[in-house]
Amino acid sequence: MTIEDRDDAYLVTHALAKDTLSKIRDVETEQVAFRKGLVKLGRICGYEIIDGAMDTEYVSIETPMAETTGERVKGLDDVVIINVLRAATPFVEGLLKAFPRAKQGVISAGRDEEAGMNEDGEFPITIDYVKLPEIREQDTVIVADPMLATGSTMCAVLDYVLDGADPENLFVLSAVSAPDGLLRVGEAAPEADLLTVAIDDHLDEDGFIVPGLGDAGDRAFRTK
Ligand SMILES: O=P(O)(O)OC[C@H]1O[C@H](OP(=O)(O)OP(=O)(O)O)[C@H](O)[C@@H]1O
Ligand SMILES: O=c1cc[nH]c(=O)[nH]1
Ligand SMILES: [Mg+2]
Numbered sequence: 001m002t003i004e005d006r007d008d009a010y011l012v013t014h015a016l017a018k019d020t021l022s023k024i025r026d027v028e029t030e031q032v033a034f035r036k037g038l039v040k041l042g043r044i045c046g047y048e049i050i051d052g053a054m055d056t057e058y059v060s061i062e063t064p065m066a067e068t069t070g071e072r073v074k075g076l077d078d079v080v081i082i083n084v085l086r087a088a089t090p091f092v093e094g095l096l097k098a099f100p101r102a103k104q105g106v107i108s109a110g111r112d113e114e115a116g117m118n119e120d121g122e123f124p125i126t127i128d129y130v131k132l133p134e135i136r137e138q139d140t141v142i143v144a145d146p147m148l149a150t151g152s153t154m155c156a157v158l159d160y161v162l163d164g165a166d167p168e169n170l171f172v173l174s175a176v177s178a179p180d181g182l183l184r185v186g187e188a189a190p191e192a193d194l195l196t197v198a199i200d201d202h203l204d205e206d207g208f209i210v211p212g213l214g215d216a217g218d219r220a221f222r223t224k
Pocket of ligand 2: 087147149207209210213215216217
């Protein structure tokens with residue numbers, strides 16, 4: 001298994017995840033390759049979640065040659081993926097390759113970058129649109145956002161996701177996290193398992209992750 005258990009988070013340490021993240025960090029990686037990289041990273045992370053957190057059961061199967069025993073992943077129908085618009089869209093596309101039958105929720109959340117961070121290092125978050133499926137106690141919920149910086153967005157998103165819900169598993173999945181964001185989300189939602197490919201060094205004065213990969217939404221959607 002290529003998930004490392006740390007105090008602050010679980011790290012996806014699969015070599016292909018690191019390889020893909022390095023590619024999309026590169027400032028020379030243009031929009032299409034960047035977006036494809038996020039899709040690939042989502043798929044790898046999805047496989048890692050299955051490998052690390054989901055059980056299998058034995059099933060009898062008949063091949064064209066003989067009867068035998070196979071294994072099947074349990075609970076694939078009980079997965080809910082929350083897409084935090086907009087940067088998570090390609091990341092979620094990749095996750096859906098691992099969880100094709102997942103129910104999906106969408107939350108549009110944006111940082112007010114003009115207002116900037118307050119003295120506690122939080123951004124005001126605007127939530128424009130929320131559409132969530134029912135979350136049941138047997139569900140595995142994956143809240144996906146490639147960037148976890150101050151954690152302000154994720155805390156606002158989790159307020160909606162966890163309103164009246166107590167799922168069996170709750171993963172906050174990101175590609176790149178800052179220590180501040182992990183701390184903030186870990187304190188706000190101790191029931192969540194924080195899963196990330198990389199924990200970076202720090203945030204700059206504008207709340208961007210360093211070294212990070214820049215603005216994931218702008219790079220994927222070519223808006224700047
Ligand atoms: O941890 P935080 O400090 O809240 O920052 C992380 C958020 O910032 C980015 O979204 P952004 O607000 O840029 O919206 P976008 O996806 O539309 O670009 C990113 O996708 C996260 O949602
Ligand atoms: O570094 C960062 C921080 C927030 N959002 C991004 O897309 N990148
Ligand atoms: Mg953005």
